[in-house]
Amino acid sequence: xxxxxxxxxxxxxxxxxxxxxxxxxxxxxxxxxxxxxxxxxxxxxxxxxxxxxxxxxxxxxxxxxxxxxxxxxxxxxxxxxxxxxxxxxxxxxxxxxxxxxxxxxxxxxxxxxxxxxxxxxxxxxxxxxxxxxxxxxxxxxxxxxxxxxxxxxxxxxxxxxxxxxxxxxxxxxxxxxxxxxxxxxxxxxxxxxxxxxxxxxxxxxxxxxxxxxxxxxxxxxxxxxxxxxxxxxxxxxxxxxxxxxxxxxxxxxxxxxxxxxxxxxxxxxxxxxxxxxxxxxxxxxxxxxxxxxxxxxxxxxxxxxxxxxxxxxxxxxxxxxxxxxx
Numbered sequence: 375x376x377x378x379x380x381x382x383x384x385x386x387x388x389x390x391x392x393x394x395x396x397x398x399x400x401x402x403x404x405x406x407x408x409x410x411x412x413x414x415x416x417x418x419x420x421x422x423x424x425x426x427x428x429x430x431x432x433x434x435x436x437x438x439x440x441x442x443x444x445x446x447x448x449x450x451x452x453x454x455x456x457x458x459x460x461x462x463x464x465x466x467x468x469x470x471x472x473x474x475x476x477x478x479x480x481x482x483x484x485x486x487x488x489x490x491x492x493x494x495x496x497x498x499x500x501x502x503x504x505x506x507x508x509x510x511x512x513x514x515x516x517x518x519x520x521x522x523x524x525x526x527x528x529x530x531x532x533x534x535x536x537x538x539x540x541x542x543x544x545x546x547x548x549x550x551x552x553x554x555x556x557x558x559x560x561x562x563x564x565x566x567x568x569x570x571x572x573x574x575x576x577x578x579x580x581x582x583x584x585x586x587x588x589x590x591x592x593x594x595x596x597x598x599x600x601x602x603x604x605x606x607x608x609x610x611x612x613x614x615x616x617x618x619x620x621x622x623x624x625x626x627x628x629x630x631x632x633x634x635x636x637x638x639x640x641x642x643x644x645x646x647x648x649x650x651x652x653x654x655x656x657x658x659x660x661x662x663x664x665x666x667x668x669x670x671x672x673x674x675x676x677x678x679x680x681x682x683x684x685x686x687x688x689x690x691x692x693x694x695x696x697x698x699x700x
Contacts, residue, residue: 378411378436379404379462380482380543383455385415386469387445389423392590393469397430400467403478410478411436413455418445423469436460447604449556449564452539456554462486462546464554466539467587474585481543484582488518491553491576494533494542495584501591508589510536512581519580521573522624528631529680533581534573535635537565540587548576561604563611563639570615570632574622603654608643609661612636616668633669634677640666641685644692659692666696 382400386393403410412434416424424441431437438458442451452466463482467473485493499506511531512524524533539556548554553575556564573579612635619625619632640662647658666674666689678686678693 376406376408376435378460379409380478381411381413381455381459381461381464382478383413383415383452383459383464383466384427384469385417385448385451385455386419386423386427387417388419388421389469390419390421390426392471393423393426394430395472396467396469397426399472399475401430401433402475403473404476405479408435409461409482410434411438411458411460413438413440413458415440415442415451415454417442417447417451447559447561447564449560450558453555453558456549459546459549463543464546464549465543468540468589470590471540471588473587477585477587478543480584481582484516484580484584485543485545488516488578488580488582490518490545490578490580491521491548492542492544492572492579494536494579494581495587497538497541498586498588499591500588505588510541510581514581516582517580518578521576521579524579525573525628526631528634528677532631534569534631537569538589539565539568540589548572551575557611557614560607560611563608566611566635567614567618570618574618574628603657605643605646605650605654606658606661608639608658609665612639612665613668629670630673630677633673634680636665636669637674637677637681637689638685640692641681641688644688663692663696666693 384396400410400412412431414427414431416427416439427439431439440454463485465478481493494510496507496509499508512533526532544554553572556568615632619628622628643658644662647655650658
């Protein structure tokens, strides 16, 4: 039997309505099915997700199903999967998403031909019957470049604003170099420190065209739809982003972008907190004020000036309380 060429890491919790579609599409990724290894992580499911994973695992030439008795969160579950990667490349996919046929075969071929540490792609956002193409915010396709060159400008959307782990493929050397792991224990925004570390420390990347990955929005169990204490991890994640950037040799160059992102996302989470109960809302706003208090005053002032008026108004009170000019 041929060794696996690519490993697909699939963590899921209570994804029974969708996980069968996800797994079925993974069976259609290579002309030679033995080229793919499945690493599925049942992260404390209570709805039979693990049973579906095990049933499908029998149809793969290479497969492992890991089981967590209690939910560990997406970041930790993905990290578990990294320890079981075989072959020269790996990817992530969530339990409610799916891929068009031969996506991974195309990506694996391009990863090798472009000699990149990782590739990124566009994706299709799915909400009910609606489909919308979301383009990776990079002007060139199929051209290898330094990932650092895709971080700026500070006042426009760039590749560090496109943190979706499943929108691409990665060479296994990013594991060997310590760039693949997510911050353990974060339940939300875990991909923000991850994408910044990749772009600051990896060698080469490219954005390429490939058969699509389809990403479901509006799933009730998704953390984007849930308003509980797991959302508080946002501030911890962004504090890690600031730390990663401040430790970089070119911190002065990239810090304005990180500060801009912190302010924009803080505004978003302050608005979202209006739908939380009073205690959680208070804790969210307190954690955001603590985050804002760490921002360099001059960078925060310049970033704030670049935000639209509605977001400045949302942030004004938190910035004043944090001791930053609003």
